[in-house]
Amino acid sequence: MRFDTPATTNPIDQLKVVGKPTDRIDGRHKTSGTAHYAYERHDVVPDQAYGFVLGAAIAKGQVAAMHLEEAKTAPGVVAIVTTLDMPRLERGMMNAAYLFGGPVIQHYHQAIAVVVAETFEQARAAAYLIRVDYEPEAGKFDLAAEAPNAPLVGDDSGEGSSGPPEVRVGDFEGAFAAAEIKLDESYTTPDESHAMMEPHATIAAWDGDQLTLWTSNQMIAWGKRSIAKILGIPAQKVRLDSPYIGGGFGAKLFIRADAVLAALGAKAAQRPVKLALARPLIANNTTHRPATMQRIRIGANPDGIITAIAHESTSGNLADGKPETAVSQTRLLYAGANRLMAMRLAPLDLPEGNAMRAPGEAPGMMVLEVAIDEMAEKLGLDPVQFRILNDTQIDPENPDRRFSHRDLVGCLRLGAERFGWDQRNPQPTQVRDGHWLVGMGVAAGFRNNLLTKSAARVRLDREGVVTVETDMTDIGTGSYTIIAQTAAEMMGVALDKVVVRLGDSSFPASAGSGGQWGANNATAGVYAACVKLREAVVQQLGFNSADAVFSGGDVRSGNRSVLLADAASAGDLVAEDLIEYGNLAKTHQQSTFAAHFVEVGVDAATGEVRVRRMLAVCAAGRILNPKSARSQVIGAMTMGVGAALMEELAVDKRRGFFVNHDLAGYEVPVHADIPHQDVIFLDEVDPMSSPMKAKGVAELGICGVGAAVANAVYHATGIRVRDYPITLDKLIDRLPEAV
Amino acid sequence: MRSFTYERANTPGEAAAAVARTPGARFIAGGTNLLDLMKLQIETPTHLVDVNGLKLDTIEPAPEGGLRIGALVRNTDLAADERVRRDYAVLSRALLAGASGQLRNRATTAGNLLQRTRCPYFYDTAQPCNKRQPGSGCSALDGVSRQLGIVGVSDACIATNPSDMAVAMRVLDATVETVKPGGVSRTIPIAEFHRLPGDTPHVETALEAGELIIAVTLPPPLGGRQIYRKVRDRASYAFALVSVAAVIHQDGTGRVALGGVAHKPWRIEAAEADLPRGPKVVTEQLLADAKPTHDNAFKRPLVERTLGAVISQARN
Numbered sequence A: 001m002r003f004d005t006p007a008t009t010n011p012i013d014q015l016k017v018v019g020k021p022t023d024r025i026d027g028r029h030k031t032s033g034t035a036h037y038a039y040e041r042h043d044v045v046p047d048q049a050y051g052f053v054l055g056a057a058i059a060k061g062q063v064a065a066m067h068l069e070e071a072k073t074a075p076g077v078v079a080i081v082t083t084l085d086m087p088r089l090e091r092g093m094m095n096a097a098y099l100f101g102g103p104v105i106q107h108y109h110q111a112i113a114v115v116v117a118e119t120f121e122q123a124r125a126a127a128y129l130i131r132v133d134y135e136p137e138a139g140k141f142d143l144a145a146e147a148p149n150a151p152l153v154g155d156d157s158g159e160g161s162s163g164p165p166e167v168r169v170g171d172f173e174g175a176f177a178a179a180e181i182k183l184d185e186s187y188t189t190p191d192e193s194h195a196m197m198e199p200h201a202t203i204a205a206w207d208g209d210q211l212t213l214w215t216s217n218q219m220i221a222w223g224k225r226s227i228a229k230i231l232g233i234p235a236q237k238v239r240l241d242s243p244y245i246g247g248g249f250g251a252k253l254f255i256r257a258d259a260v261l262a263a264l265g266a267k268a269a270q271r272p273v274k275l276a277l278a279r280p281l282i283a284n285n286t287t288h289r290p291a292t293m294q295r296i297r298i299g300a301n302p303d304g305i306i307t308a309i310a311h312e313s314t315s316g317n318l319a320d321g322k323p324e325t326a327v328s329q330t331r332l333l334y335a336g337a338n339r340l341m342a343m344r345l346a347p348l349d350l351p352e353g354n355a356m357r358a359p360g361e362a363p364g365m366m367v368l369e370v371a372i373d374e375m376a377e378k379l380g381l382d383p384v385q386f387r388i389l390n391d392t393q394i395d396p397e398n399p400d401r402r403f404s405h406r407d408l409v410g411c412l413r414l415g416a417e418r419f420g421w422d423q424r425n426p427q428p429t430q431v432r433d434g435h436w437l438v439g440m441g442v443a444a445g446f447r448n449n450l451l452t453k454s455a456a457r458v459r460l461d462r463e464g465v466v467t468v469e470t471d472m473t474d475i476g477t478g479s480y481t482i483i484a485q486t487a488a489e490m491m492g493v494a495l496d497k498v499v500v501r502l503g504d505s506s507f508p509a510s511a512g513s514g515g516q517w518g519a520n521n522a523t524a525g526v527y528a529a530c531v532k533l534r535e536a537v538v539q540q541l542g543f544n545s546a547d548a549v550f551s552g553g554d555v556r557s558g559n560r561s562v563l564l565a566d567a568a569s570a571g572d573l574v575a576e577d578l579i580e581y582g583n584l585a586k587t588h589q590q591s592t593f594a595a596h597f598v599e600v601g602v603d604a605a606t607g608e609v610r611v612r613r614m615l616a617v618c619a620a621g622r623i624l625n626p627k628s629a630r631s632q633v634i635g636a637m638t639m640g641v642g643a644a645l646m647e648e649l650a651v652d653k654r655r656g657f658f659v660n661h662d663l664a665g666y667e668v669p670v671h672a673d674i675p676h677q678d679v680i681f682l683d684e685v686d687p688m689s690s691p692m693k694a695k696g697v698a699e700l701g702i703c704g705v706g707a708a709v710a711n712a713v714y715h716a717t718g719i720r721v722r723d724y725p726i727t728l729d730k731l732i733d734r735l736p737e738a739v
Numbered sequence B: 001m002r003s004f005t006y007e008r009a010n011t012p013g014e015a016a017a018a019v020a021r022t023p024g025a026r027f028i029a030g031g032t033n034l035l036d037l038m039k040l041q042i043e044t045p046t047h048l049v050d051v052n053g054l055k056l057d058t059i060e061p062a063p064e065g066g067l068r069i070g071a072l073v074r075n076t077d078l079a080a081d082e083r084v085r086r087d088y089a090v091l092s093r094a095l096l097a098g099a100s101g102q103l104r105n106r107a108t109t110a111g112n113l114l115q116r117t118r119c120p121y122f123y124d125t126a127q128p129c130n131k132r133q134p135g136s137g138c139s140a141l142d143g144v145s146r147q148l149g150i151v152g153v154s155d156a157c158i159a160t161n162p163s164d165m166a167v168a169m170r171v172l173d174a175t176v177e178t179v180k181p182g183g184v185s186r187t188i189p190i191a192e193f194h195r196l197p198g199d200t201p202h203v204e205t206a207l208e209a210g211e212l213i214i215a216v217t218l219p220p221p222l223g224g225r226q227i228y229r230k231v232r233d234r235a236s237y238a239f240a241l242v243s244v245a246a247v248i249h250q251d252g253t254g255r256v257a258l259g260g261v262a263h264k265p266w267r268i269e270a271a272e273a274d275l276p277r278g279p280k281v282v283t284e285q286l287l288a289d290a291k292p293t294h295d296n297a298f299k300r301p302l303v304e305r306t307l308g309a310v311i312s313q314a315r316n
């Protein structure tokens, strides 16, 4: 199905199932331990051996020699594959780091061997017996030191945010110089780790030249192509299966060392191999959100109209890596005739920087929305009002291009009302509650909506059960449920008459989970397949297709009504289709919007920041399942609190690695950090997005949250921290005199 | 993890003898620290002597009027004990500020006293660390050291002792009761139990090889307001950046010990006379010899401010 004109009325608009807060259909399996994650799939293939991955102990240089004698004779060892056994392997899609093969070490904890043994403990113990001789080389590990020489580089995040090396509209320098009110500030955001609960894990089995990977991966079709490329085998010879994923946040968009080394280990061992990356390996072996150094300049007239805006960002990465696209949202969020955006990329020898939830947008919005708060203060304007004043309904770089639907103003107004923003004293440092300094902050949330083709197959059987198959993934988001809701709505059956099967590369290729594009595109693909299945049903039953109504397990036309199941009495009816898109995303800017409101308390003595209240108001088209959408947003808000207050991979700038590479050292919020969270979705549809009229929410939810926290900290303390996260050491010297 | 042999001991003397007998042997109690370190091969015992069956899991009144806490009493049980909550609230609060409910259910009194540092380089066997591998150097000195010590540090090591419980025991002046492999028992004042790093940061306590902790004794109740204030980056489940254990009386006199700043719970009795004069003078004495790094210099003002908050809380 080609979607190239705005959606009109269709069966989804009935909203009998879609749009209703619905429990996850896979929830029962998850809570009862019967949803098996990659490492737990003991039954998919017999005789599984265990693999353990050894990481490099240097950040840059060469492996000169590896001494395996002791490891080979250790108890239980079946096979050892080292990086010196083969030339450097190809890279998969969208990855900068080479995962295995050859002596060259690009970054700390790069995989250099896999040990396969009868038990996990034996594999691990043997891996520690491998002695490695290195020839280390000096590397570049300090972004601040390299930034001055970083060239302008444009690129996209692979998840929708992008920018050329430099964008100029009007005359930024002239307008900024002439502006009466100006802001020129610099900010930094740290390297961050996805820190998802389930580590990267894979079971690999070869059957002749046919490889099956039971793995944990967000993007099955990419994964299939990538593993084939890395191993140099035809893609048709590979099957990936990933029905349950314990979080990804972008870490599992790609094929990484777990899959490659499980496959190589299984080949060498001549039996299936199961392995997971050990937690202390993940921060340095895999990808992370790269640190940024950003500068923002804003000029405005005294009425608060922005006349000039510039956002520049520098990040680092391995050679062939991308810049963090932190300026992308500033291109679109606020009006202003004179504009400058620029991205610079410094070569670094730290592990690979790549997509993490809202890549580019999250650190970019963190900084932009603090700068906007600072500017509002300079102008003596309420920060909500200042944002409303500079709202735009057109793409500021391209005035002919309108937003398909944009209600940021609605989010801000409703949020302000619900949060009690009018109670906020415009002066910082005025509110105290016992030993807490209390402040409120606001920020806009803004993330684009991506359209990407997505296919599905649907089957009706004689019991009236509708089975959906697509390689779409559910990374904890609720894909199973919204897909079931879509099929139920389209075929006029109850939810319990729908079976959803996901994550298998033998199913039609979907949009996958990334860039908050999963929900809208994957359900639109299911919609397309269901349209075809409806046609097949109608034909089978001899109905006139135009007026057939699918409802309550029946198909009705005129005064004739037949059981839907009857259409399959002579055999299953199967239909397959995909949604693909025309030009609507080019002619119109599709985005999602939010207003984030946060109240914090800052301990007057210690500077500890604790969030007291949070509210997000989101405008993201039709909300397919308000229950799972809310979960997405509160999860993202929590992650935003982490970014604002604690998450930071600490770089050892001499040795070139992230030091706090486990979950004791890399702190993310715990339950005690997160207070009551409210989420409100504006009741809206976007007919330009797809027949579902829906957009994504999962990354919208994190964009801007951190800035709202930072703005609240400023409001509480009068201290503007511009290097994130805001830990107490950055406040302590500037807090009011101790009591 | 290296392979090891395992046995269960039935009496303290037997346990101590078993460890003394086998080179590389260690006691194991709750295992919440030792097993983690074994998985990473930071600790590689050849033999484990399980002390969980020694029946050292009761809290009894001590003859001098205090409480005698068996070495195997779980952190959860100790924190919940009515006598501890009433008379030694600082200890109960310190315990509850540590780890998580699950870990406290398992962690023992002796194991908690002996838990090892959380210096990130200590945890990465690819990095030099004098504590893990004597003579290899200290990666933290000019590395990432935000969590690490500022006082009592040496050129060989700037690690901190991460225990919350031990800070409270130090302010209460507990004593540690042990039995040596030969069957001889002794008591070690908590002040002398943990050592400063000096040139031998791998030697962390006064215990001799095979010496088994059998109890920790608290002196008779001290009264006063008892406060444990743990400062950290998130609200729970994190080690202290700085912590303050305090016993403060109506007249403003009292005692104070610090966590998160040194290789041992940090207390200087002489400084306590100045408690009524407020946090500044006391902190000046407590941290007189401080040698913070660039990363952890904030701990000095943090100590002073936290102590100030504790004193004012105690007097309100």
Ligand SMILES: Cc1cc2nc3c(=O)[nH]c(=O)nc-3n(C[C@H](O)[C@H](O)[C@H](O)COP(=O)(O)OP(=O)(O)OC[C@H]3O[C@@H](n4cnc5c(N)ncnc54)[C@H](O)[C@@H]3O)c2cc1C
Pocket (backbone or CB within 6 Å): A664, B026, B027, B028, B029, B030, B031, B032, B033, B034, B035, B036, B051, B071, B097, B098, B099, B100, B103, B106, B107, B108, B109, B110, B111, B112, B113, B114, B115, B162, B163, B164, B165, B211, B212, B213, B214, B237, B238, B239, B240
């Ligand atoms: C994720 C995590 C978070 C944590 N957070 C905190 C925190 O915030 N604050 C805090 O204070 N602690 C924290 N801890 C540490 C926890 O308190 C310790 O792991 C626990 O107290 C150790 O007790 P155990 O009985 O399990 O010791 P084990 O691991 O069994 O033993 C530890 C050491 O003590 C020795 N030992 C045990 N019993 C005896 C004995 N009777 N005589 C002589 N030697 C003995 C062992 O040989 C070993 O060397 C945390 C731990 C974890 C894993």
Ligand code: SF4
Pocket (backbone or CB within 6 Å): B117, B119, B120, B121, B122, B128, B129, B130, B131, B132, B137, B138, B139, B140, B141, B148, B156, B157, B158, B159, B201
């Ligand atoms: S501070 Fe101590 S524990 Fe940390 S690296 Fe240095 S010697 Fe090792």
